[in-house]
Structure formats: C-alpha cells, structure tokens
Amino acid sequence: xxxxxxxxxxxxxxxxxxxxxxxxxxxxxxxxxxxxxxxxxxxxxxxxxxxxxxxxxxxxxxxxxxxxxxxxxxxxxxxxxxxxxxxxxxxxxxxxxxxxxxxxxxxxxxxxxxxxxxxxxxxxxxxxxxxxxxxxxxxxxxxxxxxxxxxxxxxxxxxxxxxxxxxxxxxxxxxxxxxxxxxxxxxxxxxxxxxxxxxxxxxxxxxxxxxxxxxxxxxxxxxxxxxxxxxxxxxxxxxxxxxxxxxxxxxxxxxxxxxxxxxxxxxxxxxxxxxxxxxxxxxxxxxxxxxxxxxxxxxxxxxxxxxxxxxxxxxxxxxxxxxxxxxxxxxxxxxxxxxxxxxxxxxxxxxxxxxxxxxxxxxxxxxxxxxxxxxxxxxxxxxxxxxxxxxxxxxxxxxxxxxxxxxxxxxxxxxxxxxxxxxxxxxxxxxxxxx
Ligand code: XUL
Ligand code: CO
Numbered sequence: 001x002x003x004x005x006x007x008x009x010x011x012x013x014x015x016x017x018x019x020x021x022x023x024x025x026x027x028x029x030x031x032x033x034x035x036x037x038x039x040x041x042x043x044x045x046x047x048x049x050x051x052x053x054x055x056x057x058x059x060x061x062x063x064x065x066x067x068x069x070x071x072x073x074x075x076x077x078x079x080x081x082x083x084x085x086x087x088x089x090x091x092x093x094x095x096x097x098x099x100x101x102x103x104x105x106x107x108x109x110x111x112x113x114x115x116x117x118x119x120x121x122x123x124x125x126x127x128x129x130x131x132x133x134x135x136x137x138x139x140x141x142x143x144x145x146x147x148x149x150x151x152x153x154x155x156x157x158x159x160x161x162x163x164x165x166x167x168x169x170x171x172x173x174x175x176x177x178x179x180x181x182x183x184x185x186x187x188x189x190x191x192x193x194x195x196x197x198x199x200x201x202x203x204x205x206x207x208x209x210x211x212x213x214x215x216x217x218x219x220x221x222x223x224x225x226x227x228x229x230x231x232x233x234x235x236x237x238x239x240x241x242x243x244x245x246x247x248x249x250x251x252x253x254x255x256x257x258x259x260x261x262x263x264x265x266x267x268x269x270x271x272x273x274x275x276x277x278x279x280x281x282x283x284x285x286x287x288x289x290x291x292x293x294x295x296x297x298x299x300x301x302x303x304x305x306x307x308x309x310x311x312x313x314x315x316x317x318x319x320x321x322x323x324x325x326x327x328x329x330x331x332x333x334x335x336x337x338x339x340x341x342x343x344x345x346x347x348x349x350x351x352x353x354x355x356x357x358x359x360x361x362x363x364x365x366x367x368x369x370x371x372x373x374x375x376x377x378x379x380x381x382x383x384x385x386x387x388x389x390x391x392x393x394x395x396x397x398x399x400x401x402x403x404x405x406x407x408x409x410x411x412x413x414x415x416x417x418x419x420x421x422x423x424x425x426x427x428x429x430x431x432x433x434x435x
Contacts, residue, residue, distance in 0.1 A: 085130075176221055183226070208254075264332070316363065
C-alpha cells in the first residue's frame with residue numbers, strides 16, 4: 001500500500017520553482033569540495049518523530065492525521081515500516097535511526113518485546129535490501145517506561161540495570177543484523193533529581209560499566225559500530241550527567257572510553273546547555289570526537305527542547321563550517337531529530353518539513369564552502385594570531401621561554417601593540433555569504 005501516492009520523488013528544481021515538493025538547494029549530485037552533497041550531508045530520518053509522534057502536547061490531544069494505524073499494534077508497526085521506507089524513497093534520504101520502542105510494541109514481557117523486535121527487524125531488513133537504505137544508528141529507549149524513573153544504568157535498583165543491559169544487548173544484536181554504522185546512548189534519565197539521596201560517583205561508575213559491557217559484547221559478536229554519547233543538560237532529568245560536549249569528554253576520558261566513543265551532538269541540546277551549536281561541535285572536534293549530529297533547532301523564547309526542523313541558515317552555515325573542518329562526519333551523519341509543529345498535521349507535512357531541513361542544510365553547506373574557498377575566516381584568524389608567527393610568539397610556541405625569561409621580555413616591552421577586531425564589519429561581510 002502506498003501512503004504518499006500523490007507525491008512523486010522529490011527532485012532538485014532550483015529556487016525558481018513553484019513546486020513545494022521540490023528541492024530548491026539540495027542537489028544530491030552537485031559536487032562541492034570534491035564530494036557530492038549527498039556524501040557531505042549523509043541525511044537520516046528519525047523513526048520516532050516521523051512515525052510515532054502524534055502532535056499531542058501537555059495541553060492538547062493528538063492532531064496528526066496518519067493513515068498507517070492498523071487493527072493491532074503489530075499491524076501498525078508493519079504498516080509504519082512500509083510508510084517509513086516510502087518517505088525515505090520520496091526524499092532520496094539514504095539513512096535512518098530508531099529507538100527499539102519506536103519500531104515494535106513492547107508487549108507484556110521483555111521476551112514478547114524481543115520477539116516483536118525480531119519480526120519487525122526482519123521486515124526492515126527486507127526493505128533495506130530492496131531499497132539500499134542504511135541504518136545510521138539505533139538506540140535503546142531506557143527513559144520512557146516507569147521502571148526508569150531513577151535512571152537506567154544509573155538507577156539505584158540493580159534489576160533495572162540488568163533490564164537496561166538486556167535492551168543494549170538486543171540493540172547491538174539488531175545493529176549487527178541491520179549493519180548499523182553507529183550505536184547511540186542518550187541518557188535522558190541518567191541524572192538526578194536531588195543530591196540528598198544520590199551518590200553521583202556510584203551512578204557514573206555504573207554508566208561507564210554498562211558502556212564497557214557494550215564494547216565487550218560488540219567485540220564478542222564481531223560487530224563494532226562507532227559508539228556515540230548524546231549530551232543534553234536537562235529534560236527529562238533535572239540534571240543530566242552528560243551535560244554538554246566538554247562534560248561528556250571528561251567522562252569519556254576518565255573512564256578510558258576514548259577510541260570506542262565519540263559524540264552525537266544535537267543543536268537544541270546545545271542551546272539548552274547555554275551554548276551555541278557551533279561551540280559544541282568545535283569542542284568535540286578539538287577532541288577528535290565529533291561523531292554525528294542530530295539536526296534541529298530550538299526556540300530562544302522557549303526553555304525546552306522544541307525539536308523544530310532546522311530553517312535558520314546562519315546556524316546551518318556555522319554547523320557545516322565545523323563539519324567541513326572535521327573532514328566530514330562519516331560514519332556519522334545528519335539525523336533530523338525534528339518534529340512537525342502541532343499545526344502541521346497533514347501527512348504531506350512530513351515530506352515538506354524534511355525538504356525544508358535538507359534545503360537549509362544544503363544552503364549552509366554551499367555558504368560554508370564559499371567562506372572556505374575565499375579563506376574569509378581562515379585569513380581573519382591568521383591575522384588575529386599573527387603575533388605568534390614572529391619573535392617572542394614563536395619562542396613561546398616552541399616552549400623556549402619560561403616565567404623568568406618572559407618577565408625580562410615584558411619589562412623591556414610593556415606596551416603591547418593592540419589591534420581592533422573590527423567584529424561588526426566581519427559580521428556584516430559574513431552576511432554577504434548568506435544572502
Ligand atoms: C532527546 C533526544 C533523543 C535522542 C535519542 O532529546 O534527542 O531522541 O536523540 O534517544
Ligand atoms: Co537527539
């Protein structure tokens with residue numbers, strides 16, 4: 001059954017087109033810096049927002065019209081697989097991501113859940129073989145069910161730890177079955193409500209313990225996806241342990257997880273942490289740990305994770321500058337962890353929203369490549385740090401100076417020549433790349 005039969009495969013038509021179901025900027029085969037846009041962007045669709053989100057919010061009932069509801073949960077799950085691959089096909093998106101609970105009903109027992117997952121992943125595997133679509137990453141939802149109210153690996157209850165471990169094992173089995181390129185951990189409940197009853201060190205030791213078990217199990221079954229941790233400062237927990245990129249890197253280093261673990265960074269999580277997205281990407285890149293991104297945008301007037309589709313070209317340009325500087329994201333990619341607004345409730349909005357996000361990223365890529373071609377920011381930084389290219393600057397960088405020799409130098413040269421940053425002019429010239 002076709003769910004989107006009135007919509008043909010979305011093609012690149014340029015900005016002159018009046019066709020809403022066309023790309024205006026994303027031209028998959030266009031080559032930029034020696035790679036096609038498709039290779040640069042490695043777009044992925046998120047199963048949860050695309051297939052299971054119903055448009056409800058804390059104040060209102062579901063709004064989304066979706067025609068894949070069946071007469072049993074398993075029938076709905078199978079229908080969703082068909083519809084999901086149709087959307088991937090229509091958009092020409094090569095990758096997808098899911099949580100275990102997105103794809104199959106949890107049933108009455110863990111055993112039942114696992115058997116549902118086996119059946120649905122057989123279906124997904126068959127669709128992957130037919131279409132050539134690939135699994136960017138999967139993950140285990142260890143935050144929705146009441147058993148996780150005190151966390152999963154960080155729970156005070158050892159039986160909950162065991163349950164989470166079983167989900168991770170199954171997640172890795174599925175990853176192997178479907179050839180997953182990455183495996184994500186987002187610890188929505190791995191945090192605390194009150195320090196009065198929390199042993200933070202104990203809980204974080206246990207999170208690292210579960211991560212190490214995952215690495216060991218991957219080695220055992222001969223499947224090594226790139227493991228990724230997705231930082232977020234809060235929501236649903238009051239304080240989440242993987243607060244931001246820097247905090248998560250400290251965790252990765254402390255527990256000797258470098259090499260196996262990188263970061264999956266999300267735009268709206270960055271802003272919740274009080275950072276710009278490019279700040280988070282830059283921190284990860286400096287640690288050689290920029291693995292993958294969850295593309296979306298927040299709303300500066302709202303204090304929560306609104307997961308909007310990215311439509312701000314300044315943001316995507318800064319993001320693409322970081323991704324290009326990183327030499328790309330592979331085996332990671334750009335996953336649209338984004339949902340349609342409650343008022344965009346028609347089926348076709350799923351296609352339109354992804355077109356908007358893909359075009360905005362394509363524009364960001366083009367602008368970033370032009371900025372790099374002109375060496376606009378590169379030259380600016382070269383000039384800004386020029387004092388380290390001569391005299392005392394070179395000697396400092398070569399570690400040839402110490403506090404005494406520098407004191408001697410400063411006593412003779414105590415009026416440094418300062419230069420203006422002309423930052424306003426820089427920002428104005430940057431605008432020329434975006435218009
Ligand atoms: C929650 C979030 C998750 C992760 C995967 O804010 O971003 O959907 O991406 O669990
Ligand atoms: Co996310």
